Amino acid sequence: MKEITGTTRIFPVIGWPVEQVKAPTLFNAYFKHHDLDARVIPFKIEPERYCEAVRMFMKTENVGGIFVSIPHKRMTLEAVDQSTLRARVAGACNAVYRDADGVIHGDLIDGEGFIRALARTVGDTPLAWNTTRALVVGTGGVGCAIVASLAAQGVAEICVYDTHRAGAEELLARVQEAYPATRVRFAQPDASGFDLLVNCTPLGMHVGDPMPFALEGVSPHAIVADCGMKIEMSQLLVQAQAKGCRIQKGKEMLIEQAPLYLELFGWPGVSADDFRHLEAL
Numbered sequence: 001m002k003e004i005t006g007t008t009r010i011f012p013v014i015g016w017p018v019e020q021v022k023a024p025t026l027f028n029a030y031f032k033h034h035d036l037d038a039r040v041i042p043f044k045i046e047p048e049r050y051c052e053a054v055r056m057f058m059k060t061e062n063v064g065g066i067f068v069s070i071p072h073k074r075m076t077l078e079a080v081d082q083s084t085l086r087a088r089v090a091g092a093c094n095a096v097y098r099d100a101d102g103v104i105h106g107d108l109i110d111g112e113g114f115i116r117a118l119a120r121t122v123g124d125t126p127l128a129w130n131t132t133r134a135l136v137v138g139t140g141g142v143g144c145a146i147v148a149s150l151a152a153q154g155v156a157e158i159c160v161y162d163t164h165r166a167g168a169e170e171l172l173a174r175v176q177e178a179y180p181a182t183r184v185r186f187a188q189p190d191a192s193g194f195d196l197l198v199n200c201t202p203l204g205m206h207v208g209d210p211m212p213f214a215l216e217g218v219s220p221h222a223i224v225a226d227c228g229m230k231i232e233m234s235q236l237l238v239q240a241q242a243k244g245c246r247i248q249k250g251k252e253m254l255i256e257q258a259p260l261y262l263e264l265f266g267w268p269g270v271s272a273d274d275f276r277h278l279e280a281l
Contacts, residue, residue: 014042019042065266067094084108086111089178111147117252136159137203137213204234226247228250255275
């Protein structure tokens, strides 16, 4: 891999903590594989200094963009000059970049990564969005992003559940205002009657864990997605697959959103398969 020099494009990934982030491993492997003079570097920055750090980094000529990690995604809306509709609806950003005029932009691409992964999951039998009923459990950063992107696709109904109901209700209000054609409501975590079920919580990872939603009434035609990435086949996915459901693993969302970051950061046209290949190395 190239040494870091004065010509290297630097992409900070900012979190608090930052030890858990996967972006440096994934993207630096891509840069090495394609012999690109670029590097993703983690920065551990406390929330009180975050907005100041974003403005400083984005004034630095050799910084090409910022990956945003927890707990800074919501705060990023305050740190940028402009944000996308999906970021505003979800209430968070995970990518920061500047345009040719120096305007600092914020976007949220977790949800789009999920939608692209879902297209791969369903293959030749795509969902009819205008009749699809979706349940999303967990309305943290990833959950909000997925809800916003599902609404943008024209999903017929989105139900959410979170133990912190107030935050979930605020999300639903933003979605309803931006996408009035989509029905939204707070619902209990029960799989019955849904075409798409998405877990955005840490629940259901290990044997004996409580499930994020009850699978007893799940349809075998439903798709069950788990956004967790610590374990490839969570107990939720194991049980859903045993009931005949199609499943989607958490890493698929990560792989599919990787080209979206690079497009925002100046490398359009990259295929997700390039990152899937790296995963297989």
